[in-house]
Amino acid sequence: MSDLAARLAAGRGAIVRNQAFWGVIAIAALLAINVVADPGYLSVGYNGETGRLSGNLIDILRAAAPILMIAVGMCLVVATGGIDLSVGSIMVVAGAVSMELLRGMDGSAGNAALTLAIALGIATALGAVNGFLVSVVGLQPFISTLVMMLAGRGIAKVITGGQNTTADNDSFAWLANGYVVGVPVVFLLAIAIVALVWLLVRRSALGLMLEAIGMDSRASRLAGVKRRSLQLTVYSVSGLLAGIAGVFATASVMTVDVSRTGYQLELDAILAVVIGGTSLAGGKFSIGGAVIGGLLIATLDKTVVFLGIPASATPAFKAIVIVVLCLLQSERVRSLFRHRRALRAQSQKEAVAA
Amino acid sequence: MRSTARVARAFAVAGALTLGLAACGGGDDDTSTSGGDGGGDDVVTVGFVAVGPEGGWRQANEANVQDTFTEEAGFELKYAPATNLDQRSQIDAFTSFVDEGVDVILLSATEGAGWEDSLRRAQEAEIPVILVDRGIEPDDTDLYVTRIAPDNYEVSTSVAEWAVSAFPDGANYFVLEGPAGVSVVNERNKGWDDTVGSAANLVKIGAQTANWSTEEAKSVFETVLRANNNDIQIVFAQNDEMGLGAAIAVEEAGLTPGVDVQIATIDGTKPALEALSEGRLSFVAEYNPLFGETLLEVVDKVLNGEEVEPYIIVPSETFDSPEAATAALPSRKY
Numbered sequence: 001m002s003d004l005a006a007r008l009a010a011g012r013g014a015i016v017r018n019q020a021f022w023g024v025i026a027i028a029a030l031l032a033i034n035v036v037a038d039p040g041y042l043s044v045g046y047n048g049e050t051g052r053l054s055g056n057l058i059d060i061l062r063a064a065a066p067i068l069m070i071a072v073g074m075c076l077v078v079a080t081g082g083i084d085l086s087v088g089s090i091m092v093v094a095g096a097v098s099m100e101l102l103r104g105m106d107g108s109a110g111n112a113a114l115t116l117a118i119a120l121g122i123a124t125a126l127g128a129v130n131g132f133l134v135s136v137v138g139l140q141p142f143i144s145t146l147v148m149m150l151a152g153r154g155i156a157k158v159i160t161g162g163q164n165t166t167a168d169n170d171s172f173a174w175l176a177n178g179y180v181v182g183v184p185v186v187f188l189l190a191i192a193i194v195a196l197v198w199l200l201v202r203r204s205a206l207g208l209m210l211e212a213i214g215m216d217s218r219a220s221r222l223a224g225v226k227r228r229s230l231q232l233t234v235y236s237v238s239g240l241l242a243g244i245a246g247v248f249a250t251a252s253v254m255t256v257d258v259s260r261t262g263y264q265l266e267l268d269a270i271l272a273v274v275i276g277g278t279s280l281a282g283g284k285f286s287i288g289g290a291v292i293g294g295l296l297i298a299t300l301d302k303t304v305v306f307l308g309i310p311a312s313a314t315p316a317f318k319a320i321v322i323v324v325l326c327l328l329q330s331e332r333v334r335s336l337f338r339h340r341r342a343l344r345a346q347s348q349k350e351a352v353a354a
Numbered sequence: 355m356r357s358t359a360r361v362a363r364a365f366a367v368a369g370a371l372t373l374g375l376a377a378c379g380g381g382d383d384d385t386s387t388s389g390g391d392g393g394g395d396d397v398v399t400v401g402f403v404a405v406g407p408e409g410g411w412r413q414a415n416e417a418n419v420q421d422t423f424t425e426e427a428g429f430e431l432k433y434a435p436a437t438n439l440d441q442r443s444q445i446d447a448f449t450s451f452v453d454e455g456v457d458v459i460l461l462s463a464t465e466g467a468g469w470e471d472s473l474r475r476a477q478e479a480e481i482p483v484i485l486v487d488r489g490i491e492p493d494d495t496d497l498y499v500t501r502i503a504p505d506n507y508e509v510s511t512s513v514a515e516w517a518v519s520a521f522p523d524g525a526n527y528f529v530l531e532g533p534a535g536v537s538v539v540n541e542r543n544k545g546w547d548d549t550v551g552s553a554a555n556l557v558k559i560g561a562q563t564a565n566w567s568t569e570e571a572k573s574v575f576e577t578v579l580r581a582n583n584n585d586i587q588i589v590f591a592q593n594d595e596m597g598l599g600a601a602i603a604v605e606e607a608g609l610t611p612g613v614d615v616q617i618a619t620i621d622g623t624k625p626a627l628e629a630l631s632e633g634r635l636s637f638v639a640e641y642n643p644l645f646g647e648t649l650l651e652v653v654d655k656v657l658n659g660e661e662v663e664p665y666i667i668v669p670s671e672t673f674d675s676p677e678a679a680t681a682a683l684p685s686r687k688y
Binding site: 038047050055056059063153157162163164166177249250252253255257258259260261263301302305306308310311312314 | 406407408409410413438439531534535559560561562563565566567568569570572573574576577578580581595598599602606608625
């Protein structure tokens with residue numbers, strides 16, 4: 001009996017120490033606040049006429065899709081001990097390419113597919129440039145992707161001639177606004193892509209190799225991990241995912257706004273990754289955690305609007321939620337709350353590592 | 355060894371970059387001296403601290419200024435758009451114009467506050483500063499020569515008057531604002547509030563920023579509609595882009611813009627007038643961007659040492675029906 005109790009306690013401890021757990025708690029808390037404000041918040045309606053589910057939860061899922069894309073890309077990059085600051089700018093490039101191409105075409109589905117392929121190809125290429133600078137040239141990831149972050153928005157401005165470009169194509173808009181069996185296409189696509197990435201890295205040794213590079217690049221090389229090609233791949237994938245995010249963001253309004261599309265979203269992506277329990281020091285990652293982080297950011301954005309928090313107080317509100325969450329995630333702060341237990345060496349070590 | 359080689363390579367790259375930058379700086383200096391020399395008689399150098407890509411309105415305005423101050427007209431225009439609407443980059447551009455000694459500076463500030471020091475430096479260098487469109491806060495008229503702009507207060511008052519007359523039986527309204535703290539936003543809010551505030555049957559549901567962006571406005575307004583069970587009749591969008599985003603959100607909620615929710619916007623760009631002619635928007639107040647000619651006259655006067663008014667208002671129109679929009683569309687320049 002005591003054995004079982006001990007195991008249960010250990011299990012509970014593991015859950016509480018899992019940082020993504022606190023992300024889930026935060027999402028639940030935000031949803032609870034919304035329910036207090038309006039008891040019907042969680043209700044999901046079904047419109048028989050259009051065959052669509054509708055409700056606040058569905059809106060959150062839709063808003064989360066672009067963030068999930070860049071968060072998963074960021075997660076892989078961070079695992080190798082790098083960082084990708086250019087995701088927001090690659091988003092706007094993909095959006096600018098799509099809108100500029102679609103503007104000159106008729107609205108057929110074939111053109112939409114062609115545009116999608118070109119936009120994602122360019123996004124992947126920009127990611128590959130990041131990867132090249134990091135892996136072959138050996139620049140710091142922070143610097144190489146910072147360069148791309150500045151250059152990307154410039155490229156987008158050149159592509160559209162500095163204007164916000166609008167286009168019409170129903171198939172392209174369907175990617176962001178359409179529904180399949182009542183569920184938004186954009187969320188289904190996002191989840192499918194996340195699942196694919198998860199299978200690739202966690203059902204093969206790929207994930208372990210990425211973590212090995214993040215832990216100790218030299219040791220991983222001695223162990224036979226091909227650092228260069230893996231880094232090149234990881235940054236390209238991050239670029240590709242950012243391109244998909246850019247397509248989602250621009251397709252929802254069929255407009256690219258060169259100074260606002262994807263602006264500062266790299267920070268959201270980093271935040272999502274950190275909330276999900278991936279250390280920025282590299283060497284470990286959790287895609288599930290990044291997904292929870294992305295959902296939390298979308299929930300937070302929607303909550304601010306739903307509660308009608310004044311525009312000027314919005315950044316402060318968001319900051320408070322994030323700070324509280326980070327404090328709860330910190331082992332050291334939690335043990336301070338537990339007055340009775342002394343600070344054990346074990347937990348101290350973990351707090352430092354986190 | 356490997357790491358030293360890497361450091362050496364890094365230095366080489368950094369060195370190349372620095373050289374490149376120095377070369378750019380050198381180029382600027384050359385043109386400025388030649389421009390400064392000729393400033394007195396033929397070529398007038400004009401430094402334009404601009405906002406850069408922000409939306410259709412800004413595009414039209416800045417293109418109009420660039421088309422006015424041409425070489426043929428005897429000007430050398432130095433166009434310096436902000437980097438991602440960042441005030442820091444504007445202050446840097448402003449300072450370098452002062453250091454170069456241009457003849458006159460045109461300033462469209464992305465943010466109203468924090469310009470005192472820069473403007474004083476220009477004053478010490480005896481370079482006249484003309485504010486284009488955006489004002490500064492606090493509005494100290496000693497620091498600049500004049501401000502030329504359509505009047506935000508007047509324009510948003512015209513939107514508010516439309517709302518009051520279109521909804522005599524009362525309605526709920528929501529405001530989609532630009533970024534908090536920008537002077538345009540404050541002025542447009544004030545014009546609207548002063549008029550709508552006196553109409554007790556117009557109820558404010560809330561206000562939220564959508565950062566001038568269509569995408570954000572759509573996301574914000576879909577949630578606002580849910581939070582209020584679609585019980586909103588008027589949207590006051592402080593620019594066209596946000597109004598168009600709100601229209602998409604209204605359509606996706608299964609309502610009809612123009613019928614269930616009436617959307618009023620400010621700016622009067624082509625896409626907005628097209629939407630008005632289709633009935634998706636209900637009221638568009640123009641905020642006239644094409645005042646390059648007026649600006650040119652004022653610059654000439656200032657350089658000749660004549661007195662000018664501290665605030666010159668550019669007249670603007672309003673469009674309140676699909677017919678008015680259809681009539682205006684063919685001649686629309688932006």
